[in-house]
Amino acid sequence: MQTVSTGLKPDVHLTNSRIISLHVNGVPRIADVAPWVSLLDALRDHLDLTGTKKGCDHGQCGACTVLCDGKRILSCLTLAVMKEGAEITTIEGIAQDDVLHPLQKAFIENDAFQCGYCTPGQICSAIGMLSEGKANSRAEVKELMSGNLCRCGANTNIIDAIMEVKNARL
Amino acid sequence: MNNFNYTRAGNIQEAMSLVSQNSDAGFLAGGTNMVDLLKYNLVHPELLVDINHIPEHRGILETEDGGVQLGAFATNAETAYHPLIETRYPLLSRAILAGASAQIRNMATNGGNLLQRTRCYYFYDPNTPCNKRKPGSGCSAIGGYNRIMAILGASEDCIAVFPSDMCVALSALDAVVRIDGVDGTRSLPFAEFHRLPGNNPERDNNLQPGEIITSIDLPEKGFEKNYSYLKLRDRSSYAFALVSVATGLDLEGDVIKEARIALGGVAHKPWRIKDAEDFLAGKSPSAENFAAAAKIILNGAVGYGHNNFKIDLAKRAVVRNCLMALNPESQQPGAHPSI
Numbered sequence: 001m002q003t004v005s006t007g008l009k010p011d012v013h014l015t016n017s018r019i020i021s022l023h024v025n026g027v028p029r030i031a032d033v034a035p036w037v038s039l040l041d042a043l044r045d046h047l048d049l050t051g052t053k054k055g056c057d058h059g060q061c062g063a064c065t066v067l068c069d070g071k072r073i074l075s076c077l078t079l080a081v082m083k084e085g086a087e088i089t090t091i092e093g094i095a096q097d098d099v100l101h102p103l104q105k106a107f108i109e110n111d112a113f114q115c116g117y118c119t120p121g122q123i124c125s126a127i128g129m130l131s132e133g134k135a136n137s138r139a140e141v142k143e144l145m146s147g148n149l150c151r152c153g154a155n156t157n158i159i160d161a162i163m164e165v166k167n168a169r170l
Numbered sequence: 171m172n173n174f175n176y177t178r179a180g181n182i183q184e185a186m187s188l189v190s191q192n193s194d195a196g197f198l199a200g201g202t203n204m205v206d207l208l209k210y211n212l213v214h215p216e217l218l219v220d221i222n223h224i225p226e227h228r229g230i231l232e233t234e235d236g237g238v239q240l241g242a243f244a245t246n247a248e249t250a251y252h253p254l255i256e257t258r259y260p261l262l263s264r265a266i267l268a269g270a271s272a273q274i275r276n277m278a279t280n281g282g283n284l285l286q287r288t289r290c291y292y293f294y295d296p297n298t299p300c301n302k303r304k305p306g307s308g309c310s311a312i313g314g315y316n317r318i319m320a321i322l323g324a325s326e327d328c329i330a331v332f333p334s335d336m337c338v339a340l341s342a343l344d345a346v347v348r349i350d351g352v353d354g355t356r357s358l359p360f361a362e363f364h365r366l367p368g369n370n371p372e373r374d375n376n377l378q379p380g381e382i383i384t385s386i387d388l389p390e391k392g393f394e395k396n397y398s399y400l401k402l403r404d405r406s407s408y409a410f411a412l413v414s415v416a417t418g419l420d421l422e423g424d425v426i427k428e429a430r431i432a433l434g435g436v437a438h439k440p441w442r443i444k445d446a447e448d449f450l451a452g453k454s455p456s457a458e459n460f461a462a463a464a465k466i467i468l469n470g471a472v473g474y475g476h477n478n479f480k481i482d483l484a485k486r487a488v489v490r491n492c493l494m495a496l497n498p499e500s501q502q503p504g505a506h507p508s509i
Contacts, residue, residue: 016173016174016175016176034173035173035174035175035176035218036171036172036173036174036208038205057209058206058209059202059206059274062271062273065273071276072272072273072276073273073276073277074202074273074274074277076205077201077202077205077206077274077277078201078205078277079176079198079201079205081176081220082198082201082220082222125272125273128272128273128276129272132247132272134251139502142407143407144272145272146271146272146407146408147270147271147272147273147274147408148271
C-alpha cells in the first residue's frame with residue numbers, strides 16, 4: 001500500500017489504540033487511534049482533513065456529514081475503528097483538480113452559505129441525496145436534507161443550489 | 171467517553187460468546203445511539219463487540235408463511251426503501267422515513283432501532299436524579315419540565331417515552347422479534363418486547379444480557395391499501411414525536427373489517443389498545459367512530475403539567491390519521507402529511 005501521509009500522532013498512546021487503514025478521498029491513509037476516537041476526530045485531528053466540521057458532535061446538526069462507501073453518514077457518531085478499510089469521501093475530495101464539483105459551484109452561484117460552517121456537510125449530504133435518487137420535488141429535497149441544519153438560515157438558497165444541480169442532471 | 175476495547179465479530183455465535191463472557195461488554199451496530207450514549211458517559215463498556223461485519227441477518231426476505239423478514243442488521247434506509255416494504259408494508263416505510271435524518275437512517279440498524287434509549291432530558295443529565303439512569307435516585311421529569319413525557323402507562327418512578335417511529339408501525343403490524351442467545355433462539359410478539367416502566371424503569375425491554383435480535387418478522391397482512399403514519403412534532407422534520415399515530419385499516423366496502431392503531435410519543439412503548447380496534451370492527455370509517463375509538467385509546471391518560479396538551483392532541487391525531495388512511499394517495503411523505 002502506498003502511504004502518502006502516515007497521519008500517526010501517537011502523542012497519547014493508549015495500550016488499546018490501533019493502526020487502522022482508510023481510503024480517504026481515493027488515497028490510502030493510516031491512523032493510530034484509540035477505539036473511542038470518532039471518524040470525525042480521526043479525519044480532523046489525525047489526518048489533518050479539517051474540511052469536515054464538528055458542530056454538535058451528537059448527531060443533531062449534520063455538519064460532520066461525509067460519504068462512506070458512497071453513502072452519507074454522520075462521522076461524529078461513527079467510531080473510526082468501525083470504518084477500517086472503508087472508502088471515505090470528504091469535502092476535500094469532491095473537486096476534480098481545480099474544477100469544482102457542480103454542487104460547490106451551485107452553492108457559490110446561489111449564495112448558499114453565510115458563515116460556511118455547515119457547508120461541507122450540506123454539500124456531502126446533497127451528493128449522497130442525489131445519488132440515492134429518492135427526492136422528486138423541492139418539498140422532498142427539503143425533507144431529505146433536514147438532517148443538515150444551517151444556523152445562518154441560508155436554507156432557501158441551499159435548496160435552490162441543490163435543485164439547480166438536480167434539474168441539470170435530469 | 172471512557173476508554174474501552176473494541177473487537178469485530180465474524181458471526182453471531184462469536185459475538186454472543188464475547189459479550190456473555192464479560193458483564194461489561196456490549197454490542198455495537200450502527201452506533202447512532204450507542205456512540206452518543208458513550209459521549210454522554212451514560213454507558214461505560216469495557217468491551218464493544220462490533221457486529222456490523224456479520225454477514226447474516228442483513229436481508230429483507232419473503233418468508234414461507236407469506237410474510238417478510240427484516241434482518242436485524244439491515245439499515246433503516248435499506249428497509250424503508252426496499253421494494254417489498256414499499257409495496258407490501260408502506261405503513262412501515264412511512265414510519266421509518268418520518269424518523270431521524272437520511273444520514274442516521276443510512277447508519278442505524280433495525281435491531282438497534284428497537285433498542286434505542288429514551289431521549290428524556292433528565293436521562294441524559296447526570297447531575298439530576300433519574301431512575302432509568304440510576305435506579306432509586308428519583309424521577310426529575312415528574313414535577314420538572316415534562317413537555318415530551320408520557321401520558322399513558324407511566325409510573326411514579328418514570329414518565330419517559332420510547333422515541334422510535336419504526337416501532338410504532340411494527341407494533342401496529344403485529345411484528346415478531348426473533349432473538350438469539352447462548353442458550354438458543356426465541357421469539358417475542360412485538361407487544362411483549364418493550365416494557366412499561368413500573369418499578370424497573372432501567373429496563374426498557376425484555377432482551378436478556380448477551381441476547382441479540384436477529385430479525386423482525388412481519389406477518390402477511392400489510393394494510394397496504396389503507397394506511398397512514400402521522401407524526402406531530404415541534405418542528406416539521408428531524409425531531410422526535412410529541413405524538414405519532416400508525417393506522418392500518420382493512421375495509422370491506424364501507425365497513426371496517428379490521429383496524430390497527432398504534433401511538434408513539436405517549437408511553438414507554440408503542441401504545442395499542444385492542445378494545446378500540448375491536449370497537450371499530452364492523453363499523454363505518456367515520457370521524458365519529460374514530461373519535462370514539464380515540465377516546466377508548468386515551469382512557470386513563472394523565473398529564474404531568476407541560477404535557478397535558480398531549481391528551482387532546484393524541485385524540486385528534488388518531489381521528490385525523492384514520493381519516494388519512496382512507497385515502498393514502500393524497501398523503502405527502504415526510505414533513506407535510508395531508509389532512
